[in-house]
Amino acid sequence: MKLDLLSLVIVFPLIGAIPVFFMSSKNRKMLFDYTLLVTLLEFLFSLFLLKGFKFGLYGFQYERIYAWIPSIGASFHIGIDGMSLILILLTTFLTALGILSSYNYITHKAKEYVIVMLLMETGMIGVFASLDLLLFYLFWELMLIPMYFLIGIWGHERRVYAAFKFVIYTMAGSALLITGILVLYFYNHSVTGTYTFDLLKLYRLNVPFDLAKKLFLAFAVAFAIKVPIFPFHTWLPDAHVEAPTAGSVLLAGVLLKMGIYGFLRFAFPLFPQAALHYSPLFMALGIIGILYGAFMSWVQKDLKKLVAYSSVAHLGFIVLGIFTFTLYGTQGAVIQMVNHGLSTGALFFIVGMLYERRHTRLIEEFGGLARVMPVFSVIFGIVMLSSIGLPGLNGFIGEFLVMLGAFKVSKTAAFFAVIGIIFAAVYMLSMFQRVVFLKVKEKNLTLPDLSLREFFVLAPILVFIFWIGVYPKPYLKMTEPSSSAVIYQIKSVEGAIGDASPRIDLTLKNSGRKSR
Amino acid sequence: MNAHILLPEIILSITAALVLIIEFLTPRRLQFIGTVTILGLLLALFYDLSMFRSSGIGFFGMVKVGPFDRMFDIIFFVGAILLIILSFDYFVEISGEFYFFLITSLIGMMLLAKSSDLFMLFLSLETLSFSLLGMIGILKTKEPIAEAVLKYFVLAAFSSAFFLFGIVLTYVIFQTTNISEISNKLFAAGLAGLKPGIIVTLVLLLIGLAFKVAAIPFHMWTPDVYEGAPAPVVAFISAGPKAAGFAIILRILLSGYQAHPELWSGIVKYLAVLTMFWGNLAALKTRNLKRMLAYSTIAHAGYVLVAIVSANQEAYAAIVFYMLSYTFMVFGAFAIISMLGDSHSNLDDYAGLSRTSPLLAFMMAIFMISMTGIPTTSGFISKFYVFMSAAKSNHIWLVIFGFINGAISAYYYLRVVVYMYMMDAKVEYTVPYFPFLRSVMWIAVIFIFYLGLFPQKIFEVIISTL
Numbered sequence: 001m002k003l004d005l006l007s008l009v010i011v012f013p014l015i016g017a018i019p020v021f022f023m024s025s026k027n028r029k030m031l032f033d034y035t036l037l038v039t040l041l042e043f044l045f046s047l048f049l050l051k052g053f054k055f056g057l058y059g060f061q062y063e064r065i066y067a068w069i070p071s072i073g074a075s076f077h078i079g080i081d082g083m084s085l086i087l088i089l090l091t092t093f094l095t096a097l098g099i100l101s102s103y104n105y106i107t108h109k110a111k112e113y114v115i116v117m118l119l120m121e122t123g124m125i126g127v128f129a130s131l132d133l134l135l136f137y138l139f140w141e142l143m144l145i146p147m148y149f150l151i152g153i154w155g156h157e158r159r160v161y162a163a164f165k166f167v168i169y170t171m172a173g174s175a176l177l178i179t180g181i182l183v184l185y186f187y188n189h190s191v192t193g194t195y196t197f198d199l200l201k202l203y204r205l206n207v208p209f210d211l212a213k214k215l216f217l218a219f220a221v222a223f224a225i226k227v228p229i230f231p232f233h234t235w236l237p238d239a240h241v242e243a244p245t246a247g248s249v250l251l252a253g254v255l256l257k258m259g260i261y262g263f264l265r266f267a268f269p270l271f272p273q274a275a276l277h278y279s280p281l282f283m284a285l286g287i288i289g290i291l292y293g294a295f296m297s298w299v300q301k302d303l304k305k306l307v308a309y310s311s312v313a314h315l316g317f318i319v320l321g322i323f324t325f326t327l328y329g330t331q332g333a334v335i336q337m338v339n340h341g342l343s344t345g346a347l348f349f350i351v352g353m354l355y356e357r358r359h360t361r362l363i364e365e366f367g368g369l370a371r372v373m374p375v376f377s378v379i380f381g382i383v384m385l386s387s388i389g390l391p392g393l394n395g396f397i398g399e400f401l402v403m404l405g406a407f408k409v410s411k412t413a414a415f416f417a418v419i420g421i422i423f424a425a426v427y428m429l430s431m432f433q434r435v436v437f438l439k440v441k442e443k444n445l446t447l448p449d450l451s452l453r454e455f456f457v458l459a460p461i462l463v464f465i466f467w468i469g470v471y472p473k474p475y476l477k478m479t480e481p482s483s484s485a486v487i488y489q490i491k492s493v494e495g496a497i498g499d500a501s502p503r504i505d506l507t508l509k510n511s512g513r514k515s516r
Numbered sequence: 517m518n519a520h521i522l523l524p525e526i527i528l529s530i531t532a533a534l535v536l537i538i539e540f541l542t543p544r545r546l547q548f549i550g551t552v553t554i555l556g557l558l559l560a561l562f563y564d565l566s567m568f569r570s571s572g573i574g575f576f577g578m579v580k581v582g583p584f585d586r587m588f589d590i591i592f593f594v595g596a597i598l599l600i601i602l603s604f605d606y607f608v609e610i611s612g613e614f615y616f617f618l619i620t621s622l623i624g625m626m627l628l629a630k631s632s633d634l635f636m637l638f639l640s641l642e643t644l645s646f647s648l649l650g651m652i653g654i655l656k657t658k659e660p661i662a663e664a665v666l667k668y669f670v671l672a673a674f675s676s677a678f679f680l681f682g683i684v685l686t687y688v689i690f691q692t693t694n695i696s697e698i699s700n701k702l703f704a705a706g707l708a709g710l711k712p713g714i715i716v717t718l719v720l721l722l723i724g725l726a727f728k729v730a731a732i733p734f735h736m737w738t739p740d741v742y743e744g745a746p747a748p749v750v751a752f753i754s755a756g757p758k759a760a761g762f763a764i765i766l767r768i769l770l771s772g773y774q775a776h777p778e779l780w781s782g783i784v785k786y787l788a789v790l791t792m793f794w795g796n797l798a799a800l801k802t803r804n805l806k807r808m809l810a811y812s813t814i815a816h817a818g819y820v821l822v823a824i825v826s827a828n829q830e831a832y833a834a835i836v837f838y839m840l841s842y843t844f845m846v847f848g849a850f851a852i853i854s855m856l857g858d859s860h861s862n863l864d865d866y867a868g869l870s871r872t873s874p875l876l877a878f879m880m881a882i883f884m885i886s887m888t889g890i891p892t893t894s895g896f897i898s899k900f901y902v903f904m905s906a907a908k909s910n911h912i913w914l915v916i917f918g919f920i921n922g923a924i925s926a927y928y929y930l931r932v933v934v935y936m937y938m939m940d941a942k943v944e945y946t947v948p949y950f951p952f953l954r955s956v957m958w959i960a961v962i963f964i965f966y967l968g969l970f971p972q973k974i975f976e977v978i979i980s981t982l
Contacts, residue, residue: 069972071979072904109870110936135901138891144892148930152938160934168923168928175919178900182907182915 005052006062006078009088010125013038013095019119021459025111035114039096042121045398046092058132058380058481060200062145064438073185073196077132083264083334083482084128086475087257090341091128093460094253095121098246101349101457105245106154106358113154117246120146124254128261133181134197137174137267138323143255144170146237155242162235162242169235173225180218187211202270203489209273216274217439218266220282226259228479229319230289231281240308245352247489248304252311252348253341260318260337264330268322268486272493275325282323282407283413289316290420297511298427303354303361306431307347310387314340322416325490329405330483335475339468341394343387346461350380353454356437357447363431368440373449377436379458384432386465388425394468518574520631521567521581524560524589525623531556532619537613540668549599549612553619557600560591573632576693583981587836588629588763591843595756596622598847598956602748605952606854607654614654618752621647625756627764634683634693635722637764641679641728644757645672651752664744671727671737672849678726685717695772702775711779718780721768722787728761728819732791742810746944747858750806751850754813759839762820769830770827773798777827785825789917792818798926805853805861808928811845812887815925816842822914823902830905833978837901840974841886841894841967848960849883852876866932868941876947877936879957884929886964891924894967896961 016038023031053061068076080088098118108112123146126139144167151421152163181197188205189195198200207215227234236256240248254346268275293313300306318340321333353376355361370377382393389395407414450458468475519526531553538549564586571582581592596618603614624644631637649672653665683693689710690698727734742750769780795815802808820838823831853861857875870877889900899922903915966975 067972069975071972071975109937112870127945138896141891141896149933149937152934160938164930165925171923171926172920175916175923178903179907179912179915182904183912185904186908236601330879402947 001408004062004064005049006080007064007066007128009042009049009092009511010122010129011116012042012045012079013121013125016042017115019476020111020115020118025109028106028110029103031110031114032099035118036096036099038118039092039121043092043096046089046125049080049085050089051078053478055477056083056481058485063131068132072134073194073198074134074188076131076135077130077198077200078135079131080129081482081485082373082478083261086338086478087128087254090257090338091121091124091254091382093340094097094249094345095124097345097349097457097460098249101118101249101352101452102244102246103453107154109412112149114447115336115418116146116149118251120150121189124250125496126257131199132197133185133202133266137178137181140177140258141171141174143258147251147255148229150247150250151243154244154247156244157242158238159242159491162238166239171231173222173232176218177222180215183211183218184215185254189274194374199266202450205270207391208269209277211275212271212274216267216271216278219262219271220278223259223262223267226262227256227315227319228259228312229285229315230292231285233289236312237308240311240348241302241304243264243345245348245355248308249345252308253323253345256311256315258335260315260322260333263322264334264482264486267478269489272490275323275490279323279325283320283410286316286319286323286433287413287416287420289319289363290417292316294420294423294427298423299431301362301364303351303431303435304348304438305361306427307344307351309341310347310424310428311344313424314344314387316420317399317402317417320406320413321398324405324409324413325487326405326408327480327484328401330409330487331476331479332398332401332403334479334483335472336395336402338475339386339394339398341401341459342464342468343383344380345420346383346458349457349461350376353450355443358443363434366435366441366444368436369444369447370436371440372444372447375455376450379462380436381432381449381511382434382465383458384428385485386469388428389421392466392467392469394472397468397472404412444496446461517573521570521572521574522579522627523567524564525626527560527563528556528619528626530624531560531830532623533610534726535616535619539616540970544609544611546610546612547604547609549615550604553615554600556619556624557593557596561589564589564593577696578633578636579627579630580696581630584804584832585630585763585842586904587978587981588759588839589626589748591630591759591836591839592622592625592756593750595752595759595842595843595847596761598736598843599748599752601952601956602751602854605950606746606748610654613842614651617647617650617654621651621752625760629762629767631764632650632695632767634695635687636678638679638683639837641724641764643939644760645676648744648749648753648757651749652741655746661744661746664741667737667740671734674919675724675734678720682717682720685713685720689713695767698772698935699774702773708962711848714773714779718773719783722780725761725765725768726787729758729765729820730814731817731821732789732794732814735791735795736812738810738814739798739807742806742813743861747806747850747854747861750809754809754905755839755843758813758817759843761927762824762835762839765824769824770832773949775858781827782824784821785911785914788818788821788825788914789813790818791821792819792917792921793924796921796928799925799928802928803863805863805932806858807908809849810930812928813846814888815921819899819902819918822906822911822918826902826905826909827978828905828909829919829982830901832982833975834898834901834905836978837967837971837974838898840949841898841964843893844882844963844967845886847881848957848964849887851956852880852883855947855950855953856945857914863932863935864942865938865945866935868944871934872941872944873947875910876957879961880936881933882961882964884932886968888926892965892968894964894971897968897971898914899949 063079066076123143130136296309318333323327347425386393386395625639692966724928886895888897907912
C-alpha cells in the first residue's frame with residue numbers, strides 16, 4: 001500500500017508527534033523548533049496538494065478508499081475539492097503560525113502542548129478530507145480532546161470552566177449528528193439494500209421530505225453549535241477568551257469553519273429540500289448573529305472578548321451567504337471563511353502579543369500604542385480594516401459577494417447585513433482608536449515593538465490579506481466548482497418538494513477520476 | 517451426558533482443588549499459587565478455544581453451549597487473567613484461597629452464560645455471588661471492607677430470593693424450568709390468559725438479574741462495594757460478572773421469551789434510560805474515583821441494556837464487543853488506582869499527577885477518554901455499535917439519550933483529567949514502581965486502541981458465532 005499525498009497530509013502531524021514523546025521537555029526551544037519544522041513541512045505538503053490540484057473540475061480529487069470496517073460499510077474514504085483544499089491550506093498555514101507564536105507564550109508543559117497541537121492538526125485536516133460519514137464523525141469528535149486540553153491547560157483564569165463548556169456543548173450537538181447519521185445509514189439500507197457510510201453513495205439518496213426535515217435539523221444543530229449560530233453561541237466567548245493565543249487562532253480560524261463546511265458538504269447536498277425549507281429560518285438567525293455580535297462587541301471592555309464576539313458577527317455573514325443558495329452568496333461565504341480565518345486569526349495573534357507584554361487585555365489599559373509600537377500599530381490597523389471589510393483588503397471581497405447573494409434573495413436580509421457592516425466599522429474603529437491612538441499611558445511607554453519572530457507571525461497573513469483583497473480570482477476559481485455543485489444540487493430540487501424523481505448526480509461526473 | 521462440552525469448567529474445578537491443596541501444604545506462597553492458577557486457566561482456555569466452533573446440549577438439558585457463549589468465556593478469562601496479574605503486585609499478605617475464589621467465580625460465570633435451565637442458572641449465580649463475596653472480603657483488616665461485604669451479601673441474598681420466586685412461578689406457568697422449552701411453549705400456545713402471570717415472573721427474574729448488572733433500582737450496592745473492596749477485585753466485578761449477567765439476560769429474554777418481545781421490551785427500555793441517566797448524574801457529584809467508577813459502571817450497564825432492547829443481531833455483537841472493551845478500560849483504570857492505593861482514590865490525590873508521574877497520568881487520561889466514548893478508542897466503537905443496533909430497531913430516542921449521556925459523562929471523566937493536568941498537587945506523592953500493575957495498564961491501552969482503530973477482525977469473529 002503506497003501512501004498517497006492526501007493521506008500523508010492527514011497523518012503527517014501525527015507521525016511528527018511521535019518523536020516528541022522521546023524529547024526532553026526541559027529544552028523548550030528545541031521542542032518548538034522541531035514542531036515548527038514539522039508544521040512547515042506539513043504546510044509544504046499541503047502546497048503540493050495545491051500544485052497537483054486541477055482547477056475547474058467538478059467532483060473530488062486525490063480520492064482514495066482504504067478498507068476500515070467493511071462489515072458495517074465504513075471506509076477510510078478521503079478526497080478533496082476546492083473548498084476542502086482551501087480550508088486545508090488555511091489549517092496548515094495557521095497551525096505553523098500558531099507554533100511560531102507560542103515560543104515565549106507557553107512556559108509550562110511545552111511537550112504536551114506541541115503534541116496536542118499536532119494531534120489537532122491531524123483532526124482538522126481529517127474533517128475537511130473525509131468522504132465517509134463515520135470517518136468524518138471520528139475526526140469531528142477527535143478534535144474535541146486536543147482543544148479541551150489546549151483551553152484547559154494553557155488557558156487563562158476560567159480555563160477549566162470554558163474547556164468543559166466547550167466539550168459538553170459540542171458533544172451534545174454531536175449526539176444529534178451521530179443519531180442523524182445512523183438514521184440516514186439505515187434509511188439508505190432500507191432503500192438500496194447496502195450498508196454504507198460513504199458520502200458519495202449517500203448523495204444519490206433521495207430522502208423523503210418528512211424524514212429529511214428531521215435529519216437536516218439533527219445535522220444542522222450539531223453544525224450550528226460548532227459555527228456557532230445564534231442562539232448556540234454561548235460557549236464561544238468563553239472558549240475564545242480563555243484559550244491560549246494559538247488555541248484561539250485555531251478555534252476561530254479553523255474549528256468554526258468546520259460547522260459551515262458541514263453544512264456545505266453534508267447537510268445541504270444530503271437534504272436539499274429540507275435545506276431550502278429551513279433557509280428563511282437560518283438566514284434570519286444569520287442576521288441576528290451579525291447584529292448581536294456587533295452589539296456585543298461594541299460594549300466589550302476586554303479586547304479578546306471583542307474579537308470573539310466579532311467572530312459571531314462574521315460567522316453570521318457566512319451563514320447568511322450559504323443559505324442564500326446563490327453562487328455569489330456561497331462563493332462569498334467560502335472566501336469569507338478564509339478571510340475570517342486570516343483576519344480574526346491575526347487579531348488573536350495581536351491580542352496575544354499585547355497580553356504577553358502587559359498581561360492584561362482590557363482596552364482601557366492601553367492607548368497611544370502608535371507612538372511606542374509603530375510597526376505593530378500599522379499591522380494592527382491593516383488587520384482591523386480587513387476585518388471591517390475595507391475595499392482593497394480581503395474582507396471586502398467576501399462580504400460584498402455575500403451581500404450580492406443576499407440582495408438577490410431578500411432585500412430585507414441585505415439591508416440588515418449592511419447595517420451589520422456599519423456596526424462592524426463602529427466597534428472596530430472605536431476599539432482601535434482607544435488602543436492605538438489617544439494619550440500614551442505611563443505603563444505603556446516602555447513596551448517593545450514587534451520582535452522579528454512576531455513580525456514573521458503576522459507578515460505572511462498580511463500578504464494574503466492584500467493578495468485576496470486585490471486579486472481574489474485564483475481563490476474564487478479554486479472554490480467555484482464546489483460552490484456551484486452545492487448550488488446545483490439545491491436548485492435541482494427547488495420547486496420539487498415532495499417529488500420523488502431522482503436527482504441528477506453531480507458526484508458521479510468525476511468520481512471515477514483518480515489523481516496521480 | 518455429553519460431559520466433554522464442559523471440559524474447561526472441569527479443568528478449572530480441578531485447578532481450584534489443587535490450589536486449596538497447595539495452600540494447605542505451603543501456605544501464603546502467592547506468586548506460586550498464582551502461577552498454578554494461570555496455568556490452569558490457560559489450559560482451560562486452550563480447550564475452550566479448541567472447541568470454539570462446536571455446540572451442544574449436555575447434562576440433561578441443563579447446559580447449552582454454542583460459539584456465542586464461548587465468546588463470553590473469552591471475556592471472563594481475560595478478566596480473570598488480568599486480575600491474577602494485578603494481584604501479584606497488589607496483595608501482599610493474603611491467603612491463597614483468593615485464587616480459589618477467583619477460579620470458582622470464573623466457573624460460576626462460565627456456567628451462568630451456558631445454563632439453559634433456570635435451576636442451573638440459579639446455582640451458577642450463587643456460586644458466582646459467594647465466590648465474589650470471598651474475594652471482596654479477602655483483606656480482613658480494613659474497615660470499609662466489612663461494610664462492602666455485608667452489603668453485597670445481604671443484597672445478593674435479597675435478589676436471589678426474588679429470582680427463586682421467579683423460577684417457581686415460571687414452573688407454575690409452564691411446568692418446566694428449561695429455557696428452550698419455555699420458548700417452544702410460548703411459540704406453540706401463545707399467551708392466552710397467561711400474560712399477567714408471565715409479566716410478574718419476568719419482573720421477578722429481572723430483579724435478580726438487574727442486581728447482577730447493577731441496573732436501576734438495584735444498583736445501591738455498587739458505590740459502597742466499589743469504594744470498600746480492593747481495587748483489582750472491583751475491576752474484576754465490573755467486567756466479568758456483569759458480562760455474565762448480560763449473557764443470561766440475553767438468554768432468558770431473547771431466547772426464552774423471543775416469541776413475545778413486547779412483554780419485556782417496554783420494561784427494559786425504561787430500565788435502560790433510567791440506568792443511563794441515574795448513573796451519569798450521580799457520578800457528577802462524586803469526588804472519590806472508585807465511587808465515581810461505580811456510578812459510571814451503572815451508566816455503562818444502561819448503555820448495554822439499550823442493546824438488549826434493540827434485540828437484533830447487531831445487538832448480540834455489540835454486547836460482546838462492549839463488555840470486552842469495557843473489561844480493558846476498567847482494568848486499565850483500576851490498575852492505576854491500585855498503583856496509587858485504595859486510600860488515595862480521591863480526586864485530590866490525583867491532582868498534579870501529570871507532573872509527578874506523567875506516564876500514569878497520560879494512561880489514565882486515555883482510559884477516561886475511552887470511557888467517555890471519544891473516537892479512536894474502543895469506548896467509541898462499542899458505544900457506537902450499541903446505538904447502531906438501537907437505530908436499526910428504530911429506537912431513535914434511545915440513541916439520542918445515549919449520546920446525550922455521553923456528553924454528560926464527559927464532565928466527570930474529564931474532571932479526572934482536569935485534576936491530573938490542570939491542578940497542582942497538594943502533597944507531592946511519588947508512585948512506586950509496580951511491574952505487574954504496569955503491564956496490565958499497557959495491555960489495556962494496547963487493546964483499547966486496537967479495538968478502537970481496527971475493530972473489523974473482532975467483529976468478524978463475533979458475527980461468525982451468532
